[in-house]
Amino acid sequence: MAKVKVISAWLDACSGCHMSFLDLDEALIGLTDRIELLATPITDIKEFTPADVGIIEGAVSNEHDEEVARKIRQNCKILMVWGDCACFGGIVSMRNLFSTEEVLDRYYHTEGSICDKIPSSEDLPRLIEVKPINQVVKVDCYVPGCPPSAKAIRAFGGQNPGAAQ
């Protein structure tokens, strides 16, 4: 049986959901017989190629995140999102309580930064309002939790035919 091809990314998040995935521990060994990790933060491959399952951790916070979310959606058959940031907006969306200007000003001017001015360049993605993934692209399954436990990720993978075939 062909291995299930997986691509993943963490957007605006703490990487805790991917850590939870690694917390599958010894179950990972069996899993490598069944899945193949293509572009993921774990393999450190950045170019997304067509896959069976796409996984996103984190919320969409800037233009780059938006693009990554779209690329993953385009390259996968089933899109799964991990964690409260991706499902609901989570902690990172608390930034929406303030304007982008206020947030940048706080970060670069009042909280002790090695930069004395707000960096600006065409290469830097612009901050936008923080959104859960389903407000940018269609999501097929959700694994909430902050972070979702390894048990939850495993249970979900086991139940979901696309992810565990």
Place this chain on the structure above:
Amino acid sequence: MNEITLTINGREVKGKQGDTVLEVCQANGIDVPTLCHLEGLSDVGACRMCVVEIEKERRPVPSCTYPARDGLVVKTNTERLEKYRRQILELIFTEHNHFCMFCEASGDCELQKLAYRYQMDNVRYPYTFPSLSVDSLSDYLIIDHNRCILCGRCIRACSEIAAGYTLNFSQRGWKESVSADLEQPLGESSCLSCGACVQACPTGAIFGKQGLYKGREDECERIQTVCPGCGLGCKIDVLVKDNNLVKIEAPHLTGDSRGTLCRLGRFGLLQATPPRVPSPLIRDSEGELKECSLDEAIAVIVRRLDETDGEVAGMVATRLPSETLSLFKKFMGDVLGSDALDTLDGETYRLIRDGINQFQNNGRGIDIECPIEEIEGADCIMVVGADPQETNPIVSTLVRRAVSQRKAKLIVVNSSRDVFPLWTDLWLKPKARREGALLRILAKAIVNKGLAASERVAPELVELPPDEVFSEIGVDRGTLESAAEMYAKAECGVIIYGEGLLWNSDTSTVTTVLKLADITGNLKDDRLRVISLKSGANSRGAWELGLAKGIKNHKPKMLYLFLADESESEELLRRLRGVDFLVADPAFANMGGKKGDIRFSGRTRSGIQTGTQA
């Protein structure tokens, strides 16, 4: 009670006329999710989680406000209803800013539990991210409007249970919020910090400061005990985790007399524990307290004992449990050879006892007063020389409830201030220490107006005094006569008096209070509708153990002062004046005004207390 029959989910069930559909469901074990409903509070149908389908109704209706009728056909669990309920949850989550991961209530939150139940793993609507405030200026409470779902449970608890009427909604629509008074910070509002709102809140929107993040309810052991805050002996549930106090709750939040707690019971006991001093302290020649060994301390006491010629007395706090009190009595008698004993509130006790004895008591003993529950049914309440909100706040809650919810009349007799400024109908303001004299004229006015039950009238009460007496007491004749009518014409008139009435007073004042109740026929089950407020949790236990006999020699050569966690009160310091040698034994290092030539401290004592509300 008329029985009715309904069909719920195809099953025939019984209910009572006057029940709501929700009540019938709950009585028959049919699970309907709720959020704004809380047993003990009125229902308002705010959240719509409890929607049900009823045959012939065009749309789903909230079961908490829908009256059950005979023959109703109800469905509680259709696919459509479940869909609506999940949709309601999603809307609630987008309305304000809910972040479970750092919320104090996470794990105990009713909203969170419902989100799990309805598997709300995503939200289909855009979040609104409103800018909302957190009010943390109160000593005990925090309101985080971000987590508020506007169910109004806190507001109903504040008005219906605590009768505080501090919280209410302000603004409308998107701007609607729970606010104290007219949008005041809670700490500067009329809030009495009883914490009924904390217990009522389904989310983390209102919570107590002291138990913050100390543990979830399901991680805590719930210990049922009795509050040592005052003499009322309210039942409390103490939540404990890892031998730490997390929070204190009323066993049931209901409109019953004992269905709520006050700031003393809910928060006072959680105050940071003051330091204890494990080693005895001895006062040196310069007047400084120094640590010493137990043997040294005992040696000094023994030496001083020899010099006292047996003039040793013991004074004890009535907050201590009976076991400790009993041991103290034995220690004073067997070891120090003294039966000169008193309690901190012994003087009050003796005044009340003598007053009752002077009154024709028919052998009823000291139990002549009614229980505080009587306040609930009162149509006139007279508060004399007492400030229940300070000493026994639950009594003040009951008074406010009677006045605001059942239109009872309220008379305050107080020389310095109106203790219920928002609620008082008549404030009789005698000159200082003339409350007793005023009560005697009040009794005369009642008799004079022919309002007394005649067979009980003592002849000396018939004549009203001349005007000079009124002005000497400092009260207007007309006001006093109105008060006499108000109290005497009541079906159920309750007099509440406090220790304040008895200071600088004599036993005849207590007798007058009892006579007032007697001549107006305020008697139920052989008890007069009179309540004396006592501050000591175990005053009664101490009296029964014979610890309140009184010390004849007011300046004993040695005094053993045995305290719990009393603070330095004027009254206490007054009584310590003139004592040659003071042994102080408080629970904590800085209690009892740091007085004493020898100080022992550092023990916790547990045991039984006997409430004054027998």
